[in-house]
Amino acid sequence: MLQYTLKRLVVTFFVILVVSLVSFMLIRVSGDPAIALAGEGATQQEIEYVRHHYGFDRPLIIQYVDWAKKALQGDLGESPYFNEPVLKMIRERIGVTMTLGVSALLFALFVSIPLGVLASIRPNTWIDRVALTISVMGQAMPSFWFGLIMIIFFGVTLRWLPISGSGSPAHYVMPTIALGYYATPAFMRLIRSGMLEVLSSDHIRTARAKGLRWGKILYKHALRNAIIPVVALAAVQLGFMLGGSIVIESVFALHGIGYLAWVSIGRSDLPVVQAIILLLSMIYVVLTFLGDLLNAFLDPRIRVR
Amino acid sequence: MRKGWRKVLMGVVATVITVVFVAAPVQAGKKDDTLNIAFTKELETLDRYFNTAREGIVFARHVFDNLLWRDPKTFEYKPLLAKSYRWVDNLTLEVTLRKGVKFHDGTEMTADDVVYTLNFAANPANKVKTQRYSNWIKKVVKEGPYKVKILLKTPFPAALEFLSGANPIYPKHYYAKVGPKKFGLKPIGTGPYKVAEVEPGKRIVLVKNPDYFKDSPKGQPHIGKIVWRTLPEKNTQVAELMTGGLDWIWMVPPDQAKKLAAMPNIKVIAAETMRIGYLTMDAAGVTLKHGMKNDPFTKLKVRQAVNYAVNREAIAKNLVGGQSKPVYSACFPSQFGCTQDVVKYEYNPAKARKLLAEAGYPDGFTTTLYGYRNRDFAAAIVGDLAAVGIKAKLVMMKYSALREKLRGGKVQFAFLTWGSYSINDVSAITSNFFEFQEDDLARDPVVRDLLLKGDTSIDPKVRKEAYRKALQRIAAQAYWAPLFTYVSNNCFTKDLDFTPYPDAVPRFYQARWK
Numbered sequence: 001m002l003q004y005t006l007k008r009l010v011v012t013f014f015v016i017l018v019v020s021l022v023s024f025m026l027i028r029v030s031g032d033p034a035i036a037l038a039g040e041g042a043t044q045q046e047i048e049y050v051r052h053h054y055g056f057d058r059p060l061i062i063q064y065v066d067w068a069k070k071a072l073q074g075d076l077g078e079s080p081y082f083n084e085p086v087l088k089m090i091r092e093r094i095g096v097t098m099t100l101g102v103s104a105l106l107f108a109l110f111v112s113i114p115l116g117v118l119a120s121i122r123p124n125t126w127i128d129r130v131a132l133t134i135s136v137m138g139q140a141m142p143s144f145w146f147g148l149i150m151i152i153f154f155g156v157t158l159r160w161l162p163i164s165g166s167g168s169p170a171h172y173v174m175p176t177i178a179l180g181y182y183a184t185p186a187f188m189r190l191i192r193s194g195m196l197e198v199l200s201s202d203h204i205r206t207a208r209a210k211g212l213r214w215g216k217i218l219y220k221h222a223l224r225n226a227i228i229p230v231v232a233l234a235a236v237q238l239g240f241m242l243g244g245s246i247v248i249e250s251v252f253a254l255h256g257i258g259y260l261a262w263v264s265i266g267r268s269d270l271p272v273v274q275a276i277i278l279l280l281s282m283i284y285v286v287l288t289f290l291g292d293l294l295n296a297f298l299d300p301r302i303r304v305r
Numbered sequence: 306m307r308k309g310w311r312k313v314l315m316g317v318v319a320t321v322i323t324v325v326f327v328a329a330p331v332q333a334g335k336k337d338d339t340l341n342i343a344f345t346k347e348l349e350t351l352d353r354y355f356n357t358a359r360e361g362i363v364f365a366r367h368v369f370d371n372l373l374w375r376d377p378k379t380f381e382y383k384p385l386l387a388k389s390y391r392w393v394d395n396l397t398l399e400v401t402l403r404k405g406v407k408f409h410d411g412t413e414m415t416a417d418d419v420v421y422t423l424n425f426a427a428n429p430a431n432k433v434k435t436q437r438y439s440n441w442i443k444k445v446v447k448e449g450p451y452k453v454k455i456l457l458k459t460p461f462p463a464a465l466e467f468l469s470g471a472n473p474i475y476p477k478h479y480y481a482k483v484g485p486k487k488f489g490l491k492p493i494g495t496g497p498y499k500v501a502e503v504e505p506g507k508r509i510v511l512v513k514n515p516d517y518f519k520d521s522p523k524g525q526p527h528i529g530k531i532v533w534r535t536l537p538e539k540n541t542q543v544a545e546l547m548t549g550g551l552d553w554i555w556m557v558p559p560d561q562a563k564k565l566a567a568m569p570n571i572k573v574i575a576a577e578t579m580r581i582g583y584l585t586m587d588a589a590g591v592t593l594k595h596g597m598k599n600d601p602f603t604k605l606k607v608r609q610a611v612n613y614a615v616n617r618e619a620i621a622k623n624l625v626g627g628q629s630k631p632v633y634s635a636c637f638p639s640q641f642g643c644t645q646d647v648v649k650y651e652y653n654p655a656k657a658r659k660l661l662a663e664a665g666y667p668d669g670f671t672t673t674l675y676g677y678r679n680r681d682f683a684a685a686i687v688g689d690l691a692a693v694g695i696k697a698k699l700v701m702m703k704y705s706a707l708r709e710k711l712r713g714g715k716v717q718f719a720f721l722t723w724g725s726y727s728i729n730d731v732s733a734i735t736s737n738f739f740e741f742q743e744d745d746l747a748r749d750p751v752v753r754d755l756l757l758k759g760d761t762s763i764d765p766k767v768r769k770e771a772y773r774k775a776l777q778r779i780a781a782q783a784y785w786a787p788l789f790t791y792v793s794n795n796c797f798t799k800d801l802d803f804t805p806y807p808d809a810v811p812r813f814y815q816a817r818w819k
Contacts, residue, residue, distance in 0.1 A: 036705035044712075044743050046436060082349045082506075083486065151544045163550055164541045165534070253536045255507050263347065263537065268705060 004296055012289045019281040020071075020274070024064050027265075027273055032056075036268030037080055054080055067271075071278065077271035081264070086275045090257055096166055097249070097256035100175055101241040105234060107180030108187055111135070113230075115184070116191025117223060123196060135188040138181035143244060147178040147251040164253035175252045179244055183237045187230055194226030228298050235291040239284030334552050335800040335818045338529035342553045342813070343536040343545065347506035350489030353473050354426050354433040362470075362727070362810055367511060367531070369473030369494035372400055372419065373465060374522045377806040380639065380729050382465045383522050386414065386474055386495065388451075395460040395763055396443075402451040406518045408476045409499045416447045421477035423455065438471035462763045466728050497526040497814040509533040527817035546571065546796055553797040555811065559626045562794035573796045575627015576805035579637045580724040580791035582682065584611060584674075585738075587717040588784050589748035595714030601672065602717055606664035608783035612650035613657035614693040620685050621789035632787040635735050635779045639807060642731035642759060642772030647780035657693040669694020675711075676720040677704045683720045686788075712743040722791065727808040731772045732760050739779065747784035 027033075034051035035042070042050075051057050055066075070077060076086040112135060119131040154174060155163040162171050198204065199222055207217045245258035253259075257276050264272040334341065344360045353365040374385035384390060390400045406414040425431055426439035433439065441461040446454050457464065479493050490503055497517045502510035511531040519525075534551075536542050543561050545551040547568065557565065557573075566573040586602035593600050601607045617631035633650065636643035661669055674690075674697040676683040687697050697718065702710070710716050725733040736756045739745055752775050759771035779785060795805045803816045 032705055032709040035708050036703075043437065083355075148540050151541060156544050156547050159548055163544050163548065164536055164538075250537045251541060253534070253538065253541060255535075259537065 001296065005293060008289055008292050012285050015285050016278070016282055019285075020068065020278050021064065023277040023281075024067070024274060025060065027268075027270055028060055028063075033268040033270055050080075067274065071275075076275040076278075079264075079269050079272045081267055081269040081272075086271050089260065089272065090275060090279065093255060093257045093260055095256075096254050097242060097245050097258055100172060100179060100245050100248070100254060100256060101238055103172060103176040104180035104241045104245075105183065105238050107176050108183040108237065109230075109234065111181070112184040112187035113191055113223075113227075116188045117195060117218065119188070119192045120195030120199060120226075121218070123192075128192075131188065131192075135185040138183075139185040141181075143178050143182050144247045144251050146181065147174065147248060150174045150178060151251075166254045171252075171254075175245075175248050175254060178251075179241055179248045182244060183240065186233060186237065190230055190233055191223075191226055194229060195222055198222045198225045229295070232291040232295045232298075235287040235294070236284075239280075239287045242283055243280055334549060334798060338818070340528045340531045340553065340801070340813060340816065341534070341551045342531060343534045343542050343551050345535070345537050345539065345542075345556070347535040350485070351492045351500070351503065351509070352485050352489040353471070354431075354435055354439075355485055355489060357434055359809065364509070364533075365473050366496070366810055366812065367498040367814055368492055368496045368500055369475070370406075370496050370521070370523075371469050371471075371473055373469035375466070375469040375729070375808075376522070377808060377812070380641075382469055385469070385522060386419070392763070393454070396457045398455040398457070398464060399448070400453050400455065402453070403518065403520075404451055406495050407516055408479075408495050409493045409514060410476070410479065412476060412478060414474065414476070414495050415450055416453050418477045419453050419474055420445045420447050421481065422475045423472060425475075425480075426472060435471060438467050441467070460761055460763050462760070462768060463728065463730055463732055466730055470726075470728060497521070497523060498531060501530075507535055523812075524815055526814040528813065531813055543796075546798075549798070552801055553795070553803065553811075553813075555793050555795045555805075557794040557796050559624070559794065562626075562796060565796045570799050571796060572799050572801075573794055574803075574805055575629070575792040575794050576809075577628040577630065577807050578724065578791050578793050578809040579640075579727050579729070579807055580722050580809070581632050581637055581734075582679070582720065582722045582788040582791065583632075583635065584615070584686070584786040584788065585719050585721055585744075585746055586611065586784065586786070587746045588782065589746055591714045591746055591748070592717050597715075597717065600717055601664070601666065601670050604664045605782060606660040607666065608786075609650065610657040610660040610664070610693065611690070611695065612783050612786045613653045613660065614695065615686055615689045615786060615788065616652040617788050618652060620682060624682055624685055625789055625792055627792040627794065628790075629792045630790050632789055633780065634776050635739075635785050635787050636731050636776065637725060637729075637734065637790065637807075640725065640729050640731050640734065641765075642769055642776075644769075644773040644776050646773065647777050648783075649780075650783070650786070654689075654693050661694055666694070669696060671696045671698070672718050673698045673700055674718050674720060675700050675702060675707055675716050677702055677707045678722060686720060708744070724791075724809070727810060729808070731776075732756075735772070735775065735779070736760050739775070739784070747779070747782070749778070749782065749784070752778050752784075 034047050034056050038047045038050045055063060078085055079089060082089065115131040115135055119128040122128055151163050151174065154161045161173055165171050204217060204221055207221050245256060246262050249256045249259035250262050261273060261276040346358050346360050348356050348358060348360050348364065350356050351364060353361055353369065370386050372385060372387045373390065374383050376383060386402060386406060387400045388403045390398060393399050402416060402419065408414055423439065423442055423445040426433050427442035441457055441464065443456045443458045446456065448454055473494060476493055480488050490505065492500055497514050498511040499514045500509065501512045511533065513526045513529050517525055539557065542551060542554045543557065543565065546554050562573050562575065565571045586608050587600050588602055588608060590600050590603045621629040621631050634643055634645055634647045638645065672695065674683065674687060676699065680701055683699055687699050690697050711719060723734050739747055739752045740756055741748060741753055755771045755775035759768045759775065762768050793805065793809055797803055800819055801816060802819050805811060
């Protein structure tokens, strides 16, 4: 187990390194940051000043090493746009994003578990098909579009829910559904196949033979076994949710780090973009790493491989 | 155990229902004298000298005052914080201040505040972001408790424009103590609105300043409270406006504005702005020096053909909509010096084809048209060009990327726009592009010298004449194809009495409830 953990840890480290390097390079080649920072209509003199002031005139690799060195020491730099430490900006906004991510994940589980169980009880019937359709629709619809449709329906037509902002828990309802719905198919299919496998196994037959109630068998004997891989997947999906919140946060004007990333890309606020990519990729990688460990812990076969 | 779970579950469901149905959307507006407005961009700071977005100008006009004020209708310069002003000579402007004007904290505005603020902005060591608004000031000196002299580096005709449009006056005692960063979070001015609450980047609450000085040409504020939010997604803004969560939004795309106009409780004004769209062409052959093989735009007849080919009228009327008008001179019509007495290239595809043939392109040619905003307008232009044989491939880029490419001599043909920073003077547009700057693709010394003459003289007659000649030459040589003016769709609740102006700075201090 220890050897496996170490191996995964090394891989994790390299993934973070590569992600940060690639994103650093991609952002720089997508347009001159000095021009973007100086603003529309800036003179050449102003642009040159910005370029020199923020060190964009140095070779790329030196800029990267410089940044990485500081990042390792926990210094993510200052946003040239806001003149504020990036770390402070992220700290102020991460709460919104985390709230959204976790509630979206809970929503996804809340929808997909009953659907998955239903589908597995009556496989290949219309119930199965309907459950599948409901969940696949979540993945097929772009989340921003689904968000806007909900705004029109629940916000404008019915006027049940507030449309934008993060003032009250009600403000999180639509963003949570828009974001969480996207993750339901993965969970639902995992539960469905897990349940099917478990339901056909011997101990279920024994339980039924003993005359236990069907509901109790489903819940105590089948679902509890089938749900184990879901726990690991949930960790990974949470990473997805945090990334997906970039779009959802701007649609619903939630001022979290996803929204911050989006606007920062537009104005080439590189230290901020860089830090958020690093943070999100780290969260994602760490969650995947924990998911791997959890799986290995639950299923000894993985460790051997 | 089972029952416990059921109880918890029911509790959760009940809470969700309560939260969802009880916390209905906030309906504000006329009833509680609160104007809810939204902008897409967030401000990096509320200190006008350190922000660059248009929202910064809008904010500054409400919270601060300038020495002078430009009448939005007549474009006349009138004293604001100043009681009067006079040019002592080409390089000296003497300003007498009003007495009894108070900052929001109750202290009186005096010559010390003016001297301090303008000298702060003009000093490059302070690194203000809006350098060009203040770098013409050599020094400001105090002549008395209510009198200052502004000394200029060189004669600068736009001085009055910048003193009325930029350069708000700050309280010295406060700004010097807290510095730009803290001031940007809790600004104090003399303006018609006071800042009550700031959530950086998210929300600003402004309240009416009851002690706003009585003879201000801006008038007295009417609406009690303004809640200013950052709401990045236009569709969400529209939805909020429809449900009463917002009372005013702007820059709404034409298709959405049309739908909003059909709603009974919403009014839409497609107000003309100072932004114009234009095509720029590499007449000087700049791109040839940067490795491009040929440049058809060096031929006058090709440039004229482009001018004849684009149906400005149709694009202005059908795509831009509202008050948009076609433009033939390389400036916004109301700008000082913007003569309309130039060659007009009215839409004439047959003539365009003929000119192309004469220029040696009977079958037209292939080129690339670069753009950075309004893909639909650009597509219409591409269509018009194709009709006369110019096959333009459309490439849309981010503004910063396009500008880099353009300045690097890699762009022959581009659809660009310019808002002149809302400055009502030709020097803010034509002089910006035809004085051999990196993005000057005409590089015509005659035009340059005429513009420079206009830029540096303070005699209005001399200026007007110089700009007229320059603009006539630009049109005759067809260096640009000026296209149309932009509009901003101001959409707001019918309860609101609101007037937009071409300088695209909404004035909520003039607005009132009906």
